[in-house]
Amino acid sequence: MRRARLTAVALAVVLSATACTGSDPEPGPTTTGAQPTSSAPADDGSVVVEVEHLGAPVELTVHPVQVVGEHALLTVDYTMGDDAPAGTNLSIAALLRNAGSFLNVGKLRLVDPEGMRAWEVGRDGGTSVSTSGDALNLAPGGSVTSEAFFAAPDATSVDVLFPYFGLVEDVPVVTGQDVGTTPEDLGATATAVYPEGGVEVFSVAYDGAASTQVQAEDATVTLASDVLFATDVSDLTPEAGAAVDAAAAQIAAAAQEGEVVVTGHTDDVGSDDYNLALSDRRAASVAARLGQTLGGGFTLRTEGKGETEPVASGTSPEARAANRRVEVRFTVAQAGQALEVTTGDVAVPEPTGPVGTAGSPVQVDVAGATWAVSATEVRRSGPFLVGSLEIERVSSGTGAPVGLFGDFAEGRLLSRGLSSTTLTAGAYGATLLGEGSYLYPADYLRGDADGDDARGVLADQFVDAPLSQGESVTVTVLWPDSGQDTVTVDAQGRFRITDVPVEG
Template sequence: MTDRSRSMSARRTTYLAGVCALLVGLTACTGEAEPGRAGTEPTPAGSSSPSEPAVSETVARTVVLGDQEVSFEVGPVRVQDGVGLLSVQATEVDPGDGKNGANVDLALSDPYSDNRIGPSGARLVDTAAGTVSTVAIDGADHAVMTTGSSQLSDEPVTMVAGFAAPTGETVDVLLPYVGYFVGVPVLTEADDGAAAVALADLTDSATADLTLPVATLDRYTEDQAGAVRTRTEAEEVTVAIAADVLFAADSSDLGPQADAALASAGAQIAAYSAGALTVVGHTDDVASDEYNQDLSVRRAQSVADRLATLVDLAPYPPAVEGRGESEPAAAGSSPEARASNRRVELLFTPSADATHAGEEPAPVGELPAAEGPVGTGAAGVEVAFLKDAKFAVSLDEVQRVGDTLVGQVRVERLAGGRANLAHFFSAGAWGSRGKLDIQVQWAATKLTLLQGGTRYFPLDYARDDLGQRDPLADRYLSTPFGDGEVQTVTVVWPSVPGDTVALDAPVFRSATDAESGGPAFRLTDIPVVEP
């Protein structure tokens, strides 16, 4: 384990104090601006200091925290010594209304990153580079940020957090419970002069001692009712095909359903101009090692031979391997685990000079049957949850931002009293990839897009060296809200072809086949709009 992994593991054991603070202190956060399009207009003119950002330096939107309207001005990102300092200013819209001020520092906190209160939950998104930056960590294993809990009153509250310096002139910002801000300006010291908040004000560590996390955004899709699963990472594309749709038991002869699954899998590879392809067979743990090894090789060869007749493999003639039962995808010997382990994988590494077709493979098949209530995105659906809670969920549109789609899902509590969403939008502690990860059990991991029979999961990224992953979405839905109040949950998906999409929250099951996460529902006919 690296030093970074050790420090992140240590922080995970101490996050409970921050969790408790969030559960007590957070209140409802509601995006009042147009979903997916908020924050694109310039703010009123002002000075260039962090407390009064200039018109060209900020992107703004208004939300509701608890029962108060709050205006957020995000930006600029000021680069100092290779560190980008993001400024976020919150101002109460009607400070004389007699209501208690909202605690904005607490709203932006992420107890998994740092159990101190501050804007540790902010993320910088570079859609052109396909990366996300999380808050910098100093030599004391603390987030590089302003800290402390500040309630809004007559004066605005300004928060600052440090990140790896963005490489472009603008960067997008995702704030928990607030929303997605497109095109926040990035200023160098030459552009901006001396800023009111310096890096030395946020940490005692030297710049060389800071960890500046930048992660590649990865894609995960499923076709053929989950029989074909594709993960696209920076250096490799992995397509896993369930053996049960390809072969009968103990057979390496392809069955009648194989062509549809192989055509779907092959389309993921054929989008690249050049690279190296390996077809790998895997089995479950039934029968002997020797038998399973031989079966896995024969199955991989059958897939390679048939795939070559369905797509053009001339640019990447496949190698064939069998790994028997040595690399299970799921632990255990339950029927569900063994079914996951019986698979054939296409492992593709694009060449350094390879080009991509630029468009997503056409969706395959028809919409799968819905597992819960169905309504249009604009009209929404009513969804029951736990004992007596009921919510209205809607999504008017998704916005195309670069190679992504951004959605602001509106949730109104209809009944059940004051509480948080908890795992309402989550696939559970097992996550949407079947791995146990308690840090995503309250994240919006189960909000997927459907186009035809293809399911698109939220973009995600590696959180640490241990293989745990975070979605590019609100990931800790601990904000309590009461009957008649509204929350807005932000999710970022990969680009999807077409002018409309469907939002689907399916039923997920854990490795033990128990139902996991929140309830199922579907929203259809959601328009995809340009910025």
């Protein structure tokens, strides 16, 4: 057993035992606790983290992930010390549950930072393949255990991302051990799905003219057609040619020599045949210009998709603008890197909300409540910058910080396939400011998983804890490593926190 660094302070949920029986309990509030401390080592490879919240010491023992066939079992013990305040009662299953569900630990995630993959707890319809139906109430001197099944990770170790508790790193993955629990014991049937996906990093140029997505070694740069072409035109203007030149220089600096695929897309206005031909011509125009800068080490291939592969649903002007695009796909030299591609010099935008610094919280008014937001830590961990943001309710009343990080998608962000619930209730809108782009939290495609979100987000995806005045929670965000020594956290239209030092 060994101690790992926990990258966010635990959330204290105070619930009475009766509150866990009559209705869906809400995760409750916390105040900032002590930093994690070491535990005595043991021989089973478990990772132990000790935290203190509301004066109650709580120890998390994250056991090695046990692989059996196609599935893997994650077991976590939660122990509260005898010296916790009398009457303290923490419902683990209310804290870690899937949004919209009752009692489970369905929001745990496994992350392989080296292989850039993420795994979610299995689901069978609306049921989580985990300890469910039991509140897992934790009282002074007590201990409870949760179990959850995932698809088996192809890794020797993984990090475990907890809602509110943060990122527990380097948990061993083991095989060949006897496992006393099966997915069927936790309610799974043959129809259960076990979501997993490759982790992607995503950035959007400040002017919205380009976006960049990197998954492992595969990169896609998306150029807005409205920046390059007039309506129904496939020839680049001199200004558009300069924009492609700027993008090409940045692509050449990041790419491995080899094939570059240029794909044209249109919106749904016009006939299928017309749009297909237009997308072909636009792809050819961009490829011809790219080739002048990329040089002989690259081969270019073009294709047109017309209106057949929209990234945004609907027929609104915003959706159609997002679908009019040219994509440039290539292989990067450094897998999973934070890649920014712009179509020219773009300045850091002026803040659109109150501004704070690393040493002073910024106060934000959202939906009739006032919140204080602090960036308590940002540090390097593998390919990520792991951030901890503390949110305190300043105003009177009780409620969750819904909308604190934003509440809708626009522009190139429409392509991510995230629901309004995730955009409103989670921390996805907490970006880092790069040289010319907003760097979003890492995310991953969820495969065959049910639900409204095509993607999962490597951040607290549902910050739904109701807080009263003076109470706070800490959320965790995994951003791509921008290489900066200090960073700026920006939630567009909400707040900005500057001069945050990067540790490690």
